[in-house]
Amino acid sequence: MNFLIIIIFVSLGWAAKYYHLTKVKHTNLLNRYIIYVCLPAIILLKIPQLNIDQNMIFPVIMAWLLVPVAAISVLVLTRIFGWSKEILGCLLLVVCFGNTSFVGFPIIQAFYGEQALGYAVIYDQVGSFLSLAIIGNLFLVKYSTAPNRYITNSDNYSTTLNKRQPNVPPIATFVIKVFSFPPFIALIIAFLIGDSYIPQIIQNSFWLISLTLVPATMFLVGSYFQLKIPTEFVKPLGWAIVIKMLLTPAFALLLLLSFDQHGLYSQVTFMEAAMPPMVSASILAIHANLAPKLAAAAVGYGLIMAIFVIPLVYWLSNLIK
DSSP states (O other), X not given: OHHHHHHHHHHHHHHHHHTTOSOHHHHHHHHHHIIIIIHHHHHHHHGGGSOOSGGGHHHHHHHHHHHHHHHHXXXXXXXXXXXXXXXXXXXXXXHHOBOTTXXXXXXXXXXXXXXXXXXXXXXXXXXXXXXXXXXXXXXXXXXXXXXXXXXXXXXXXXXXXXXXXXXXXXXXXXXXXXXXXXXXXXHHHHHHHTTOOOXXXXXXXXXXXXXXXXXXXXXXXXXTXXXXXXXXXXXXXXXXXXXXXXXXXXXXXXXXXHTTOOSHHHHHHHHHHTOOBOHHHHHHHHHTTSSHHHHHHXXXXXXXXXXXXXXXXXXXXXXXX
């Protein structure tokens, strides 16, 4: 039932865009609400509830380890099929980085409950977010045909910082953006707070905000939904979905079983590894002029594939329960 709710809100976001009921400024405002309010509130609510132990290291290691696995797969296929530089750059962005927050958080909450969100936050912020910020930038520098853009999880947030600090060196810009990204700030504060007492009224406020996670994020993802794709991109798209949503989670499950990792954190790690391509990574590929139509389609078809893959992953996660 919870997964059905997710599909409904994605459909509403797509319908609003298709029938021109929303404009770009509305999408930007919703994006800012999620980045500045919703995600920080969830992080501040869930992270202090976690028992900090060595088990939290594994989701982070897995998130980083899956990037080279996906990248090597893309490079091998590019050599086999002779894909262009722009297709290669696009695939590296959409295949290596999963939508572990906007799509991941609602799905984790739907299948494993609110108690699992803390592990999802760790996987996303210390894993997906930092790897996108560091490795994703390297991909952009190497393959982009547009001016370099140094990133965070939100392209609008990144653009604002660029305008405010036009003369800051690239490395300094990157560091500033990572440590001024609202969810990342919230993560640091949450670790500093630890198990300290938080007034109930504040916790209740965070909880009420967290209730908007599913409708806000899924509506936004639906607004980016696109299925049209030129014929020459069909094969790269197919392989992108296979690598991102079948190969990498299979590799993650194999590692979890090999190292005898069990429990909720392992199930969350496995589920996050199966998330569809990240919306932000797709946007970066579009703005860098890296096969924009392929990047946009990867988000749409990834969401469709998630309807079939996520229940399968949930069933398989019983192996590491």
